[in-house]
Amino acid sequence: MKEFSFWLITDTHFFKNSLGAWGEGYNEFMSLEQKCFAETETIDRAIIQYLCEDQSADTVLIAGDLSFNGEKESHKEFSKLLGQLKDSGKNVFVVTAGHDCAPHPFCFPGTAEKQPAEGVLFDELLDYYHAFGYDQAIAFNREHLSYVAQLSEGVRLLVLCNDTAQGRALEYDDAFYGWIVEQCRQAQRDGQLMLAMEHYPVIAGQPILQLIGDARQKGARRLIDTLADNGVHLIFTGHMHNQSINLEHSANGAKFYDVCTGSAIGCPAFMRFCTVKDEKTVEIKSVPIPDFEWDTGGRSCTDYMQSVFDAMINTCITGLRDNPAKTLRKLGVKGVDNQMILKLVGKVGKFLNEASCGKMCRVLCVKCDPEIKNLRFLTLASNLARYAFCGDQPYTDQTPEGRTLLRIFKRFNFLSKKLHGSQGETVDLYEMLKHSAGNYGISDYNATLVLE
Numbered sequence: 001m002k003e004f005s006f007w008l009i010t011d012t013h014f015f016k017n018s019l020g021a022w023g024e025g026y027n028e029f030m031s032l033e034q035k036c037f038a039e040t041e042t043i044d045r046a047i048i049q050y051l052c053e054d055q056s057a058d059t060v061l062i063a064g065d066l067s068f069n070g071e072k073e074s075h076k077e078f079s080k081l082l083g084q085l086k087d088s089g090k091n092v093f094v095v096t097a098g099h100d101c102a103p104h105p106f107c108f109p110g111t112a113e114k115q116p117a118e119g120v121l122f123d124e125l126l127d128y129y130h131a132f133g134y135d136q137a138i139a140f141n142r143e144h145l146s147y148v149a150q151l152s153e154g155v156r157l158l159v160l161c162n163d164t165a166q167g168r169a170l171e172y173d174d175a176f177y178g179w180i181v182e183q184c185r186q187a188q189r190d191g192q193l194m195l196a197m198e199h200y201p202v203i204a205g206q207p208i209l210q211l212i213g214d215a216r217q218k219g220a221r222r223l224i225d226t227l228a229d230n231g232v233h234l235i236f237t238g239h240m241h242n243q244s245i246n247l248e249h250s251a252n253g254a255k256f257y258d259v260c261t262g263s264a265i266g267c268p269a270f271m272r273f274c275t276v277k278d279e280k281t282v283e284i285k286s287v288p289i290p291d292f293e294w295d296t297g298g299r300s301c302t303d304y305m306q307s308v309f310d311a312m313i314n315t316c317i318t319g320l321r322d323n324p325a326k327t328l329r330k331l332g333v334k335g336v337d338n339q340m341i342l343k344l345v346g347k348v349g350k351f352l353n354e355a356s357c358g359k360m361c362r363v364l365c366v367k368c369d370p371e372i373k374n375l376r377f378l379t380l381a382s383n384l385a386r387y388a389f390c391g392d393q394p395y396t397d398q399t400p401e402g403r404t405l406l407r408i409f410k411r412f413n414f415l416s417k418k419l420h421g422s423q424g425e426t427v428d429l430y431e432m433l434k435h436s437a438g439n440y441g442i443s444d445y446n447a448t449l450v451l452e
């Protein structure tokens with residue numbers, strides 16, 4: 001088999017800016033948003049330009065959420081951009097996802113409230129993207145907009161989509177599993193290495209994300225077993241806008257890697273450069289997105305995107321202190337109108353905003369490492385939140401922050417009994433938090449994956 005390289009980007013969330021992304025309502029919306037919005041058109045154009053000029057690989061994969069929220073104008077313009085990428089000599093393979101046919105696309109043309117934008121139906125997505133994978137497919141499942149494509153001599157790609165005209169982010173049914181198994185077995189019979197791509201992660205990017213219902217493909221365990229036991233040991237995903245590489249095993253002990261890549265238009269904004277070395281080895285490298293033309297206030301584009309992310313975290317934490325009702329509502333916590341609870345949330349918010357790590361440890365009766373006694377707890381909490389998305393989390397037991405956090409986590413481990421993952425699995429809270437604060441496993445950025 002010949003060595004084969006390709007680029008992968010995801011969650012481009014292209015937004016046609018002339019629809020409107022400015023004004024009072026826009027600013028309010030952005031205060032709790034991780035991804036860029038008005039900037040996405042510029043960012044995506046810079047990425048596509050970079051890939052058009054690139055000479056190191058002739059294939060580009062895009063793992064879904066192509067448009068911001070399914071606006072027709074965004075799809076029109078983004079598919080034109082992908083046409084330019086194709087004209088430059090690249091083979092482009094996409095999958096669509098929930099944000100590509102969202103039921104209520106919107107824009108902010110200087111208005112205080114969001115305004116509706118024209119969207120597209122699930123069945124119309126092919127009109128825009130048929131040239132990017134679907135036309136080249138050697139097998140195609142119309143109901144799921146899923147397909148198999150030959151990437152190179154010896155390498156195939158299984159593209160899975162969990163949306164149908166009936167709904168979004170669905171659990172796969174027996175009929176679709178039948179189709180998946182048929183494709184995997186055909187690849188084995190043909191002596192092909194099959195890789196997979198789906199928008200939704202199959203392994204939670206960081207352990208703590210397993211608590212979030214929407215963070216993974218529904219019925220992930222069955223999908224891991226089905227793919228890994230039928231020769232597919234590596235899937236590329238996106239969706240949570242986090243950067244991670246994880247390994248699990250099927251019930252029969254077969255390896256299964258999930259390489260989840262950060263959104264192209266939000267911190268951490270990375271592209272993957274992947275090389276299939278041979279039938280058993282895939283090398284993953286991470287490359288920051290190229291610089292783009294924007295008034296970043298003198299910051300580098302990477303720092304600018306991080307500042308958007310940090311502003312979101314800070315708004316959350318200061319909002320818990322200053323306006324708990326509004327903040328909880330914005331975070332999607334419904335029905336909290338009890339004044340006593342809101343007062344308590346406000347008090348906790350005030351403490352979180354003002355306490356040092358030393359003070360926090362005293363309240364929890366745990367020892368604080370002297371090096372971080374005076375560090376604002378808010379700074380540590382913001383870093384923890386950012387690293388949950390950026391990956392390669394530094395707070396292992398080898399650092400003062402990590403050692404202190406582990407003592408704090410131990411304090412709360414009694415809650416494990418009450419906790420289940422979003423797919424019903426038991427959770428060891430201490431282990432989950434430990435591995436979310438510090439990465440003890442494979443690097444989330446650059447790794448050589450041995451598939452068998």
Ligand SMILES: [Fe+2]
Nearest residue numbers: 011065099239
């Ligand atoms: Fe997304």
Ligand SMILES: [Fe+2]
Nearest residue numbers: 065097098239
């Ligand atoms: Fe998504």
